Amino acid sequence: MPETPYTTVPWYAPVTIPVEVAVCPACKTAMTVGTNAMEQNDDGSWQASEIEWTCASDPESIADDGYDRWLRTHDRLTYQEMVETEARVLAWMTAHVRFVDGERPHA
Secondary structure, eight states: OOOOSSEEEETTSOEEEOTTTOOOTTTOOOEEEEEEEEEEOTTSOEEEEEEEEEETTOOSOTTSTTHHHHHHHHTTOOHHHHHHHHHHHHHHHHHHEEEEOOOOOOO
């Protein structure tokens, strides 16, 4: 059986994007991506069709010190910056990542 060229991850697991692919356009830190929609390929594998991302500087809570500063810098992102970043990330994920079924572990 040939080795798959894809990294396979559970559908619920976040994927860290290599910084050479994309960084947060607001703060230039690494990005973690989750998928909120997938499509099935002819071979039965699943790939992301829609993503949502967070950056390494994203505060854990709105109560955190620095949240207001973080929000001000990230609220200034233009639609074009967001679309271009998402397109680069989605293209990379399509080429490198496949999702597998599985039950999300309970916390």
